[in-house]
Amino acid sequence: MLLRIEPRPEVSRPFTCATPAIAMLLTVASGWLLFLALGLAPGETLYQFLVSPLLTLNGLAELGVKAAPLVLIGVGLAIGFRANVWNIGAEGQLTIGAIAAGWVALAFWGQEGLWILPAMCVAGMLGGLAYAAIPAFLKTRFDVNEILTSLMLTYVANLVLSVLVFGPWKDPDGFNFPQTKLFSESAILPILVEGTRLHLGALVALGVAVAAWLLLSRTVVGFQIEVVGQAPAAARFAGFSGKRTVWLTMLLGGALAGLAGTFEAAGPIGQLIPKLTPGYGFTAIIVAFLGRLHPLGIVVAALVMALSYIGGENAQVTASLPQAATGVFQGMLLFYLLASDFLVRYRVRLLAAERKLVTAS
Amino acid sequence: MIDTFVLVIATVVAAATPLLLAATGELVVERAGVLNLGVEGMMLIGAVTGFAVTIASGHASLGIPAAALAGAATALVFAVLTLTLMANQVATGLALTIFGIGLSALMGASYVGTPVAPLPKLHLPGLSDLAVVGPLLFGHDALVYLSVALTIAVAWFLKHSHAGLVLRAVGESAESAHSIGHPVIAVRYLACLFGGAMAGLGGAFLSLSYTPMWMEGMTAGRGWIALALVVFGAWRPWRVLAGAYLFGGVTILELHVQGANGIGLPPQVFSMAPYLATVAVLTVISAGKWRGRLNAPASLGKPFRPSV
Numbered sequence: 001m002l003l004r005i006e007p008r009p010e011v012s013r014p015f016t017c018a019t020p021a022i023a024m025l026l027t028v029a030s031g032w033l034l035f036l037a038l039g040l041a042p043g044e045t046l047y048q049f050l051v052s053p054l055l056t057l058n059g060l061a062e063l064g065v066k067a068a069p070l071v072l073i074g075v076g077l078a079i080g081f082r083a084n085v086w087n088i089g090a091e092g093q094l095t096i097g098a099i100a101a102g103w104v105a106l107a108f109w110g111q112e113g114l115w116i117l118p119a120m121c122v123a124g125m126l127g128g129l130a131y132a133a134i135p136a137f138l139k140t141r142f143d144v145n146e147i148l149t150s151l152m153l154t155y156v157a158n159l160v161l162s163v164l165v166f167g168p169w170k171d172p173d174g175f176n177f178p179q180t181k182l183f184s185e186s187a188i189l190p191i192l193v194e195g196t197r198l199h200l201g202a203l204v205a206l207g208v209a210v211a212a213w214l215l216l217s218r219t220v221v222g223f224q225i226e227v228v229g230q231a232p233a234a235a236r237f238a239g240f241s242g243k244r245t246v247w248l249t250m251l252l253g254g255a256l257a258g259l260a261g262t263f264e265a266a267g268p269i270g271q272l273i274p275k276l277t278p279g280y281g282f283t284a285i286i287v288a289f290l291g292r293l294h295p296l297g298i299v300v301a302a303l304v305m306a307l308s309y310i311g312g313e314n315a316q317v318t319a320s321l322p323q324a325a326t327g328v329f330q331g332m333l334l335f336y337l338l339a340s341d342f343l344v345r346y347r348v349r350l351l352a353a354e355r356k357l358v359t360a361s
Numbered sequence: 362m363i364d365t366f367v368l369v370i371a372t373v374v375a376a377a378t379p380l381l382l383a384a385t386g387e388l389v390v391e392r393a394g395v396l397n398l399g400v401e402g403m404m405l406i407g408a409v410t411g412f413a414v415t416i417a418s419g420h421a422s423l424g425i426p427a428a429a430l431a432g433a434a435t436a437l438v439f440a441v442l443t444l445t446l447m448a449n450q451v452a453t454g455l456a457l458t459i460f461g462i463g464l465s466a467l468m469g470a471s472y473v474g475t476p477v478a479p480l481p482k483l484h485l486p487g488l489s490d491l492a493v494v495g496p497l498l499f500g501h502d503a504l505v506y507l508s509v510a511l512t513i514a515v516a517w518f519l520k521h522s523h524a525g526l527v528l529r530a531v532g533e534s535a536e537s538a539h540s541i542g543h544p545v546i547a548v549r550y551l552a553c554l555f556g557g558a559m560a561g562l563g564g565a566f567l568s569l570s571y572t573p574m575w576m577e578g579m580t581a582g583r584g585w586i587a588l589a590l591v592v593f594g595a596w597r598p599w600r601v602l603a604g605a606y607l608f609g610g611v612t613i614l615e616l617h618v619q620g621a622n623g624i625g626l627p628p629q630v631f632s633m634a635p636y637l638a639t640v641a642v643l644t645v646i647s648a649g650k651w652r653g654r655l656n657a658p659a660s661l662g663k664p665f666r667p668s669v
Contacts, residue, residue, distance in 0.1 A: 335442065
């Protein structure tokens with residue numbers, strides 16, 4: 001009996017939706033084995049990882065806190081990935097966005113006014129946008145690979161932040177810790193659920209996802225992005241500019257990452273510190289793929305990844321599991337997803353069965 | 362004066378070696394038409410494996426091959442996903458890096474702060490004792506010589522061997538290579554494994570010779586710089602060698618300028634140098650008069666599935 005693998009004439013829709021679930025199941029199974037290998041009780045650890053965060057109000061609120069930046073960045077990246085624009089420097093754009101927003105917060109420190117938060121958001125988005133403009137410019141003008149430049153600039157962004165919080169922006173009353181002053185009240189995002197850290201940014205992220213969905217499915221711009229990504233030659237015939245698409249998707253992704261940075265600084269952190277995120281900019285790449293590059297799918301995927309962060313923190317406390325375990329889970333999830341995507345584009349057939357049919361007829 | 366010069370050159374060589382190993386490996390992968398962005402992850406897995414095996418066995422001579430094997434094993438995951446299961450190479454490479462960063466940190470958690478004896482410098486009787494030339498050329502550890510030897514071997518392999526010709530054919534046009542009977546997928550698998558082993562060796566050099574110790578994320582972007590070096594070197598081994606040493610020089614220059622810093626700039630500003638240099642070099646290479654001489658393999662990053 002022979003197996004024959006053949007490309008499907010069209011991608012399988014049922015499998016497109018089923019593969020994230022398959023990938024998650026395989027990841028949990030691998031996690032079981034990993035925990036066994038590390039000498040931990042697998043059932044108990046997985047429970048800590050996946051279930052316990054969902055049982056308390058605070059856990060659910062934290063899910064929103066951590067999913068918000070992932071949604072914002074993931075949506076931005078997904079729009080780029082659809083057009084074959086590989087911005088993987090969202091972490092750096094997030095950092096520069098947070099710096100810009102932090103600059104506004106510190107410049108007007110102690111002042112009151114409803115305009116401060118919106119001004120921070122604008123500054124943050126402009127910061128991220130400007131930082132993404134560098135690889136976009138190099139890509140469109142000199143054809144420099146955006147993957148490498150955007151990533152290199154991430155290291156630079158982190159060093160810029162480090163210069164500021166260790167130097168001129170350091171809180172003079174902060175016992176010499178590398179951090180800025182705590183932002184004043186009017187530069188902090190309002191809390192949605194009293195007693196938790198769930199902030200307004202989570203709602204904004206949801207709104208952005210819906211807006212992105214409309215952009216992609218209902219507008220000509222969305223159509224252009226799709227065509228440029230899937231059929232560059234056809235796009236040229238249709239007069240859709242590849243360069244414009246690079247600019248558009250990079251700047252959009254940068255602005256959204258900058259907004260995510262603003263929300264981190266003005267939300268759960270409330271100041272600038274050397275390490276703003278546990279790598280949201282990179283995790284958002286996984287989120288984008290897990291969500292099938294679809295804005296609404298990305299919301300679901302971001303919640304799953306947020307769960308892995310909180311679960312990782314819980315397991316760190318209860319099972320003294322290193323924080324790095326989260327990264328292993330996230331990497332495995334993406335592997336399994338990419339592997340099971342094979343089923344979306346190919347089908348496996350039993351060759352022997354077919355031959356019998358031929359003989360019978 | 363001469364002593365300082367010799368010392369500086371020795372540090373340049375040390376800074377260049379991990380880049381050279383990883384970049385030469387990736388060069389072979391890309392010449393076969395595959396783009397593996399997971400170099401950073403493979404280097405980290407190699408670094409932690411080489412370190413752990415050396416500590417456990419007491420022999421770096423076991424740790425180094427273990428690092429190469431671990432790098433190759435990591436690359437195998439990439440190869441299965443992209444070559445057999447036809448997954449997107451960019452996405453899979455990124456996944457490999459995220460996975461490698463996490464797994465290496467998990468594996469290395471208990472080794473943080475553990476000291477290890479750095480790789481011994483090879484002492485060649487007579488040669489190593491020569492003034493200036495001795496320490497300059499004959500005062501390094503085995504991995505340094507291995508990196509140069511492997512680069513020469515790769516250069517010869519690609520240019521003069523039949524297998525190298527097949528590999529290049531596979532990278533330039535997978536369809537044509539397939540139609541005249543070359544095993545495209547098998548060649549690409551082997552190239553990926555070689556690239557992984559080389560990245561693993563690069564990582565082992567960091568944890569066993571350069572630092573020498575294990576730290577989470579200790580490659581600090583070197584895997585990405587290695588990827589940039591392949592572009593910089595226009596997919597040619599000798600140019601990659603020159604590029605690696607040039608970047609080693611930039612890294613060391615940064616340290617020295619930082620040390621003699623009279624203008625009071627924060628140290629982080631100097632740490633930006635290698636990353637900014639990478640961006641600048643990529644720009645110069647991709648633009649300007651060098652442009653026409655770039656010879657990226659024509660099938661680079663394009664998936665291939667034999668039709669029969």
